[in-house]
Amino acid sequence: ASFWTQVPQGPPDAILGITEAFKKDSHPQKINLGVGAYRDDMGKPYVLPSVRTAEQKIVQENMDKEYAGITGVPDFTKAAAVLAYGKDSAPLKEGRIAITQTISGTGALRIGGAFLQRFYPNAKAIYIPTPSWANHKAVFLDSGLEVKQYKYYNKDTIGLDFDGMLADIKAMPKGSMVLLHACAHNPTGIDPTEEQWKAISDAMKEGGHFPFFDMAYQGFASGDTDKDAFALRYFLKEGHQPCLAQSFAKNMGLYGERVGAFSIVTSSPEEKAKVDSQIKILVRPLYSNPPVHGARIASKILNDPALNKQWLGEVKEMADRIITMRALLKENLEKLGSKRDWSHITSQIGMFAYTGLGKQEMERLAQECSVYATKDGRISVAGITSGNVERLAQSIFKIVG
Numbered sequence: 001a002s003f004w005t006q007v008p009q010g011p012p013d014a015i016l017g018i019t020e021a022f023k024k025d026s027h028p029q030k031i032n033l034g035v036g037a038y039r040d041d042m043g044k045p046y047v048l049p050s051v052r053t054a055e056q057k058i059v060q061e062n063m064d065k066e067y068a069g070i071t072g073v074p075d076f077t078k079a080a081a082v083l084a085y086g087k088d089s090a091p092l093k094e095g096r097i098a099i100t101q102t103i104s105g106t107g108a109l110r111i112g113g114a115f116l117q118r119f120y121p122n123a124k125a126i127y128i129p130t131p132s133w134a135n136h137k138a139v140f141l142d143s144g145l146e147v148k149q150y151k152y153y154n155k156d157t158i159g160l161d162f163d164g165m166l167a168d169i170k171a172m173p174k175g176s177m178v179l180l181h182a183c184a185h186n187p188t189g190i191d192p193t194e195e196q197w198k199a200i201s202d203a204m205k206e207g208g209h210f211p212f213f214d215m216a217y218q219g220f221a222s223g224d225t226d227k228d229a230f231a232l233r234y235f236l237k238e239g240h241q242p243c244l245a246q247s248f249a250k251n252m253g254l255y256g257e258r259v260g261a262f263s264i265v266t267s268s269p270e271e272k273a274k275v276d277s278q279i280k281i282l283v284r285p286l287y288s289n290p291p292v293h294g295a296r297i298a299s300k301i302l303n304d305p306a307l308n309k310q311w312l313g314e315v316k317e318m319a320d321r322i323i324t325m326r327a328l329l330k331e332n333l334e335k336l337g338s339k340r341d342w343s344h345i346t347s348q349i350g351m352f353a354y355t356g357l358g359k360q361e362m363e364r365l366a367q368e369c370s371v372y373a374t375k376d377g378r379i380s381v382a383g384i385t386s387g388n389v390e391r392l393a394q395s396i397f398k399i400v401g
């Protein structure tokens with residue numbers, strides 16, 4: 001007998017299920033808006049020219065394939081911290097930010113979760129928004145944390161439930177851990193305004209809560225990496241000592257290279273050294289040290305002034321294409337005479353639009369129109385092109401009017 005007869009069949013991944021259904025569909029103009037990856041206006045995966053150039057430089061340098069240290073490629077992590085916190089950041093200048101390279105954003109969240117599980121001095125529960133990125137709960141549960149939720153989305157306004165969010169933060173036990181999406185909230189595309197961030201920071205301070213920023217879309221939201229770092233940097237100025245998960249999957253298009261970083265702001269270089277030592281103790285038995293290739297690419301782009309400038313232009317181009325597609329979708333829906341208010345399509349930000357369509361409407365969209373996306377009504381704007389936006393609008397109009 002096999003050792004594994006007692007293993008139960010697990011449910012399929014929601015996104016993979018959509019891709020399967022999409023593949024099986026024979027409609028010549030079928031549309032897949034499930035995937036969370038950028039596509040160009042021809043609907044094709046996009047490798048940034050700055051990434052191609054960085055790769056060529058790396059090949060020409062004939063670098064060896066030795067192991068990186070446990071915390072990765074130092075030129076990469078140094079530059080990643082500057083990108084997030086800003087070059088004038090006080091904790092950075094004072095040498096009190098501990099940082100490690102990670103297996104993209106997911107790995108950063110996981111290392112963060114494991115560190116907090118081991119060392120966070122208060123209750124080991126983390127609050128995530130409702131809804132949140134589908135993987136947050138699993139990552140933190142598997143890190144050994146308890147996962148709780150705070151209000152975020154108001155389905156009546158298809159906007160932020162700001163009052164609910166603030167009330168929930170105020171009702172949390174003192175010293176709670178709170179996960180915040182730094183920009184381009186996934187799945188809703190709804191971010192707090194700068195004024196709202198200020199109130200959130202105050203409430204967090206009042207409660208003595210610990211902010212864990214997940215920044216998977218820096219630059220990708222507005223096209224400006226500084227603007228997208230507003231919340232993180234504001235919290236720093238206000239005296240918070242957050243931790244941060246960074247991903248270079250979206251803003252550099254390095255998805256499969258798995259480039260990310262996890263960092264913690266500490267109160268002194270001495271404390272940083274201790275935290276560093278414990279991060280190493282966590283990473284070593286997990287994967288010893290991270291892969292080097294993607295980090296070398298990101299490092300080249302962040303550290304070479306000309307390449308950096310080129311990259312910032314390319315990030316902006318991606319963000320702008322998405323913003324344009326939002327506008328076109330809204331415009332087409334209005335042209336068709338839709339009675340619904342679609343202003344949330346253009347007020348939301350980042351890769352995803354939360355359409356406000358329900359589960360049944362999304363199912364009909366797939367069955368009747370061959371338009372595929374997650375059942376929560378989230379569509380990947382990155383999958384919209386000037387070639388399919390009209391058909392997409394017609395499909396949505398057909399289902400909801």
Ligand code: PLP
Nearest residue numbers: 036104105106133186216247249
């Ligand atoms: N956090 C959020 C909110 C995300 O949307 C994603 C990816 O979709 C990630 C983290 C992690 O992605 P990756 O592990 O590919 O960097």
